[in-house]
Amino acid sequence: MADYEPMAQELPLGTVTFVFTDIEGSTALAQKFGADYAALVAEHFSMIRDEVAGSGGVEVNTTGDGVFAAFPSAAGAVRAAGGIQQRMYAKEWPEGGDISVRVGVHTGEATVTDGDYVGFEVHKAARIMAAGHGGQVLASESARLLSGSEFEYRSLGRHTLRGLENDEEVFQLILSGLPSEFPPLNTTSSIPNNLPTRVASIIGRDADIETISALIDQHRLVTILGPGGVGKTSLAVTVGNLIAGRFPGGVTFVDLSAVSEPALVIPSIADALEIDAATVEATSERLAGSEALLLLDNFEQVVEAADDLGRLMSASGQARFLVTSQGPLRLAGEQRYVLPTLPVNGSPDPAAVRLFYERARAADPSFSADAADVVALVARLDGLPLAIELVAARVNLLSPAEMLERMEAGSISYTSPGATPERKRTLSDALSWSYDLLNETGRTVFRRLSVFATDMSLKAAEAVAGGDGVPDALVAIGELVDQSMLLRQPGSSSRFRMLNGVQRFGRHLLAESEEGDGVRNRFVDYYCRLGDEAYVGLQSDRGEWWQSHLDDEFGNVREVLTMLHTDKDADRGLELLGNIWRFYQSRGHLVEAEMWLKRFFALPAAEADSVGRVKGLMARAALYYWREEAQLAVEDYRQAVERAQALGDRALTADAIYGLATSLIVADRPSEAVPLLDEARAIYAELGDLGGVADIVAGDAFAVVREKGFAGLTAEFERSADLYEQAGRQIQATQSIYAQAGAALEEDRLEDAGRLARTGLERGVKLSDVFLQTWGLEYLASIELKSGNIDLAALLVGAAEAQRERAGAGWGPGTAGAFDAKGNLKERFGEGRMGEMVAPGRVLDLPEAIEIALAGAVPEDVQAAQPDPDL
Numbered sequence: 126m127a128d129y130e131p132m133a134q135e136l137p138l139g140t141v142t143f144v145f146t147d148i149e150g151s152t153a154l155a156q157k158f159g160a161d162y163a164a165l166v167a168e169h170f171s172m173i174r175d176e177v178a179g180s181g182g183v184e185v186n187t188t189g190d191g192v193f194a195a196f197p198s199a200a201g202a203v204r205a206a207g208g209i210q211q212r213m214y215a216k217e218w219p220e221g222g223d224i225s226v227r228v229g230v231h232t233g234e235a236t237v238t239d240g241d242y243v244g245f246e247v248h249k250a251a252r253i254m255a256a257g258h259g260g261q262v263l264a265s266e267s268a269r270l271l272s273g274s275e276f277e278y279r280s281l282g283r284h285t286l287r288g289l290e291n292d293e294e295v296f297q298l299i300l301s302g303l304p305s306e307f308p309p310l311n312t313t314s315s316i317p318n319n320l321p322t323r324v325a326s327i328i329g330r331d332a333d334i335e336t337i338s339a340l341i342d343q344h345r346l347v348t349i350l351g352p353g354g355v356g357k358t359s360l361a362v363t364v365g366n367l368i369a370g371r372f373p374g375g376v377t378f379v380d381l382s383a384v385s386e387p388a389l390v391i392p393s394i395a396d397a398l399e400i401d402a403a404t405v406e407a408t409s410e411r412l413a414g415s416e417a418l419l420l421l422d423n424f425e426q427v428v429e430a431a432d433d434l435g436r437l438m439s440a441s442g443q444a445r446f447l448v449t450s451q452g453p454l455r456l457a458g459e460q461r462y463v464l465p466t467l468p469v470n471g472s473p474d475p476a477a478v479r480l481f482y483e484r485a486r487a488a489d490p491s492f493s494a495d496a497a498d499v500v501a502l503v504a505r506l507d508g509l510p511l512a513i514e515l516v517a518a519r520v521n522l523l524s525p526a527e528m529l530e531r532m533e534a535g536s537i538s539y540t541s542p543g544a545t546p547e548r549k550r551t552l553s554d555a556l557s558w559s560y561d562l563l564n565e566t567g568r569t570v571f572r573r574l575s576v577f578a579t580d581m582s583l584k585a586a587e588a589v590a591g592g593d594g595v596p597d598a599l600v601a602i603g604e605l606v607d608q609s610m611l612l613r614q615p616g617s618s619s620r621f622r623m624l625n626g627v628q629r630f631g632r633h634l635l636a637e638s639e640e641g642d643g644v645r646n647r648f649v650d651y652y653c654r655l656g657d658e659a660y661v662g663l664q665s666d667r668g669e670w671w672q673s674h675l676d677d678e679f680g681n682v683r684e685v686l687t688m689l690h691t692d693k694d695a696d697r698g699l700e701l702l703g704n705i706w707r708f709y710q711s712r713g714h715l716v717e718a719e720m721w722l723k724r725f726f727a728l729p730a731a732e733a734d735s736v737g738r739v740k741g742l743m744a745r746a747a748l749y750y751w752r753e754e755a756q757l758a759v760e761d762y763r764q765a766v767e768r769a770q771a772l773g774d775r776a777l778t779a780d781a782i783y784g785l786a787t788s789l790i791v792a793d794r795p796s797e798a799v800p801l802l803d804e805a806r807a808i809y810a811e812l813g814d815l816g817g818v819a820d821i822v823a824g825d826a827f828a829v830v831r832e833k834g835f836a837g838l839t840a841e842f843e844r845s846a847d848l849y850e851q852a853g854r855q856i857q858a859t860q861s862i863y864a865q866a867g868a869a870l871e872e873d874r875l876e877d878a879g880r881l882a883r884t885g886l887e888r889g890v891k892l893s894d895v896f897l898q899t900w901g902l903e904y905l906a907s908i909e910l911k912s913g914n915i916d917l918a919a920l921l922v923g924a925a926e927a928q929r930e931r932a933g934a935g936w937g938p939g940t941a942g943a944f945d946a947k948g949n950l951k952e953r954f955g956e957g958r959m960g961e962m963v964a965p966g967r968v969l970d971l972p973e974a975i976e977i978a979l980a981g982a983v984p985e986d987v988q989a990a991q992p993d994p995d996l
Contacts, residue, residue: 136183136242137195141235142202142268143242143250144182146173146209147191149225149259158219166190169224172212180205185242191226191254195242199232199271206230206262207276207300214260214303229254230298231265252286253295256310262298263310269296279305284312285366311370318376319397320365320420327363328483329467329476330356337364337462341418341445342371344460345438348424348448351464353626354511354552357449358422360464364447365420374417374444382423382625383578383680385687387430391437392717394419399971400713400931405433407716409440411931417444423625425451466508469500477503477513481525484517484609498525505532511626512555518609519562532558556630559608569594570601571610572638575631576648579680580614580622588651589644620677645688652678652685653697656704660740663707664816665853669892675708686721695728696737703740706747711856713895713931719748739769739777746784751896755792762788779808783820787827795828802828816857819848823861835868835943842868859888859897866904867943870911879908883979890975898975899928905978906946915950917983919959922947923966924974 148154148169155162170192177184177194180201185193196202206228213226231253233246249265257263269278277299284295295312299305337360340347349357362378369376379397384390395408397419412419421434431454438446438456448454453461467477478496481503485492502525506512516528523531532554560568573590574581581589583602591598602621605611610627614620623631635641655678662671675682682705689698702709702721709718722745746761762785769778786801802824809817823845826838842864849858866881886901906921926947951959966974977984 136185136235136237136240137197138235138237140232140271141242141246142196142199142230142232142271143247144177144194144196144202144206145188145191145229145251145254146226147188147254149227151190154224161219165218165224168216169213169226172216173209173226176205176208176212180208188251193251195235199230199268200273200275202230202232203262203264203268203272203276203298206264207298210260210262210300210303225259227254227257227259228262229257229264230262230268232267232271249286249293253293256284256286256295256312258307258311260304261307262300264296264298266294266296281310284310285369286312318365318369318378320362320369320376320378321380327356327359328480330360330363333360333462333464334364334367337361337447338368340460340462341368341447344458345444346446346448346454346456346458347460347462348450348454349462349464350450350453352451352509352552353629354509354624355464355466356510357464358625359510361420361422361447361449365418368418372416372418372445374412374415376418376420378420378422380422380579380680381427382628383684384427385578385684387427387433388720389683389717390427390430391433392720394421394437395716396714405436405440409437412437412441412444414442415444419444419446421446421448423450424448424454428452428454431456467503467510467513469504469508475500475503477506477508477510480510481513481517484514485520488518488607489521492520494520494525498529501525502529502532505529506555509552509555511624512552515555515559515609515627518607519559522562528558552626553630556627559610560630560634563604563608563610566595567601567604570598571605572631572635573640573644573647574602574605574611574621575623575628575635576644577623577628577681578684580620580677581681582674582677583619583621585651585655585678585681586621589647593640593643648681649685649688649697652682653701656682656701659708660704663705663711664857668853668855672708672711672893675705676712690721690724690728693728693730695725695730695741696735698725698728698737699741699744700735700737703737703742703744706744707856710747710751711892711894711896715748715751718744722748734768734771736772736774736777739765739772739774739781742768743781743784746788750784750788750791753791755788758788759785759792775808776812776814779805779812779814779817782808783817783824787824790824790828790831793831795831798824798828815848816852816854819845819852819854819857822848823857823864826864830864830867835864835871837868837872839865839868855888855892856894856897859885859892859894860900862888863897863900863904866908870904870907870944873911875908875912879905882908886975886978895928895971898971899925902928902974902978903946904943907944907949909981910946910949911944915962917977917981918946919950919962920966920969920983921974921978922950923963924969924971924977925966926963927967927969928971928974 148166154165158165170187173192174184177192180196181198182194182196182201182205185195187193194205196205209226209228213224218224229250231246231250233249235242235246236244253263253265264278278296279299281295281297284293286293295310297305337347337349349361351357365376365378377397379394381390381393384393391405391408398408398411400408400411428450434446434454435456438444453459467480468475469477478499481499502516503513506516519528560571563571570590574586576589586602587598590601595601602611606613606621611621611623614622635644659671659675662668686698686701689701698721702718702725706718709715722741725741726745742761742765746758746765749755749758749761762781765781766778766785769781782801782805786798786805789795789798789801802821806818806821809821822841826841826845829838842861846858846861846865849861862881863885866878866885869878869881882901882904886898886905889897889901902921902925906918906925909921910918947963950962954962969977
C-alpha cells in the first residue's frame, strides 16, 4: 500500500467534481486484523481505483484509508461513487472484516497550486464525506444538479458541516438494492444549538480559533476580551460551531446586547435554554449533569451580574461558558484571552489587508488599488476589523489613497482622545469618518436608529427615524445598509440591526444631540402603540403572526419596559404588560412577566385609576390564574372590575368580569360565577364582540364541568370552538377542542378523544404555544393510560410535568376536571414507583415528547418504564 503512487495524469481544471472516500471504523478493523488489515485495505483501494478510472476520474492522492479523486463531469463522479458502494456491498469480506466506505461528492471551481488542488471547495467535499456513514454516498446541491436525471437523490436537509460556517443542503444518493436508511449525519447541526448564521467569512483568526478551542477544553469559563469592533462575537460564534460536536448537551448562544439590567441576565440565559426561570437555582437544574456550552455575548454592559454567573457555574456541574466582554468578569477560574487586532505587516499576505480586499470587492467587484495604499490605510486603522469593514464599504466613492488622505487630514472624533484607549479611538475615527460622509438626513437617521436595543423591523425604523426633518427615512436606511453602518438580518429583507460598536457610537451622538429625549420618547411611544395593537391582535386570526412578531421584538420591548421603569411611568408600563400578557403566557415567560409586574406595582403612581392600572391588574390576575392561585386571581380581577367600571370602559369591564368569573370557577365557586358570566355576555353582545360571546359559551360549559364533569358537554364546547374560529381566536378554539377531548375521554370514546387531542397538539405546535403543547401531552397520556399503554402514558406524563415546571407551572386538564393520568399512576403504583416510571419522560425536550406523542409509540432508543399492570 505504501509503494503505490497515483498515476501522473493531468488534473481536471475549471468546474471539477471532487470525490472523497474513507473506511468507517478503520481503527477497530486494524486492531482486529493486525498485519492482515493491510491486505484488506489494498483490495479496497483496488476496487475504488477501478471505478474512478472507469468513470473518467483521476486519483489525486490517498488520505489515510481513503481516496481523493477528481472528475471533469459530475455524472462520472456520481457513477463512480455508486459503483464503489455496489462493489463494497457485493464483496464477500472475511468474517468480521466487512469494509464499509463512506463517500462524499461535491462540484466546484478548482484551484491548483504546485500540482495539487487547494481551497474551500476541496475542504467542502471532504466535510461532506465526513458527515456520512459506511455504505452511504452524500452529495452537495451543486453535484446533484450537475449529475443529471439518471440518478435518484433524497434530501437530508440543511446541515452545518464541521469546519464550515454556513448551512449546506446535503443529498443522499439512492442506490438500487443497497440500504438507504442510515443514522443522522455527523454534523454540528445534529448537536442542538441556536448559534446565529454568519453571512461573511472570518479572516486571519485561525490561530485564535485553535487557542480558544483548546482553552475551553481546559477551563470552564473562558472570556474573550477586546475593544468594540475587534471581532469577539464573530470569533466566538465560529468557535462554537467548530467545537459543537464536543458538547452533547448542545451549544446555546445568549445575546446580551439588548439587556441593560443585570437582573435580566439569568432570565435571558433561561430564555435561550427555552425554560422559564428567573433564579440561578432553577436555571442550574436545566444544566445540571449536562455537557453543554453557553456562549454569552456582550457581557460588559451587565458585568454586575458576574456573581450570578459564578453561582450558576458552581451549581451547573459540567457546563462550560464562553463569554465575550470588553472587560474581565473577575470570577474564580476565569481564563482570559485578549483578542488582538488583525496583523497588518510582517507577512506577504497580512490578514487585515485580505479583509479589506474581500469587503471592498463585495462593495465593488471591479475594485483594484495600489497595495501600498491599502496597507497604509489598514495600518492607520490599527487592523481593527470593524473599522476596516466600514471603510472598505466606501470604495465605490473614494480610493484607498483618497480615504487615507482625508483621514490623515483629520476627521471629527466624537470621543475624548485623552480618555479613550488607542484602539477605541481607532474605531471612533473610522466611525466618525464614515458618519461624516453621510448626508445630513443619513446622519439624523443613523443617530435615531441607535436607540433600538436589538434588530428592528423596517416599519419600526421608519416610525422612529422618520419625520422632523426626515421626509423619507427609507432612502437613508438604504444608504446606511450600503455603507455597512446598518446590517440586514440574514434571511430577512425587512429587519435590520447595528453592530454593538456602531450602536454605541450612534447612542453617544444621540445623547449629545438636542433630539435625544425626543427620539427616546418616540421609541417608547412606538412600542406602547404596538402593545395596544397586540392586545387585540393576539386574540385575532393573526394571533400566530403577533406571537412571532413579539418574539422578534422581545429585546426592544424589554428596553422599553426598562425605560418606563426608570422614568417611574407605572401607568404605561402596566398597560404594556397587560396588552401583551398573552405573549408571555403562550411563550412560557411567566417568571419574567411576574418580575416586571412586581417592579411596576411597587411604583407609587401604580395606585392611580387608569387603563394601565386595570390592564396590569388583569395581567397579574392571569398570572395567578395560570399558576392555580385562584384566590389571588379573584382578588385582582375584582379590583380590575371596579376600576374599569369607574373608568366607564365597557370593553375592559367585560374582559375583567369574564376573568373574575373563570377565576371563581377554578376556585370551586361556580355558583358565584354564573351571574357574572351573564353580565359579561350582555356587554359583549352590546359591543358586538363575537370572541367575547365565545368566551361566555365556553365559560358556561366550564362552570358545569367543575361541578359535574365533562360528560354530555361536547355540543357546548363544539359551539364555543366554532365561535372562536369565527372570531379568529385560534388559541381559545384549541382550548375548546381539548375540552371536547375531555368529554370524549370521560365518555370512554377513546378514538374520538385521541383524534381531538392530536388535533389540539398539532395546533399548539403551529401556534408555538407551550401550554397548548403541554395540554396535548397530558390528554394523550390519559388516553394512552385508559387504552392500557402504561409505558407510553408514563413517558408523556413525565415530559408534561417537566415542561410545566419549566414554563412556570399553569393548570391543565387535571385542574379542569379531566381524567388525571398522573394521579391515576400514583394511585395504582404508589408515589415512589410512579416517580420512577415518569422519570424517563422528564429528560425529553418538548419537540421530542411531541413527536413520540403523535407517533403513539415509545421509540426503541428511549428507555421507558414497563410495570406489571396487575400491580
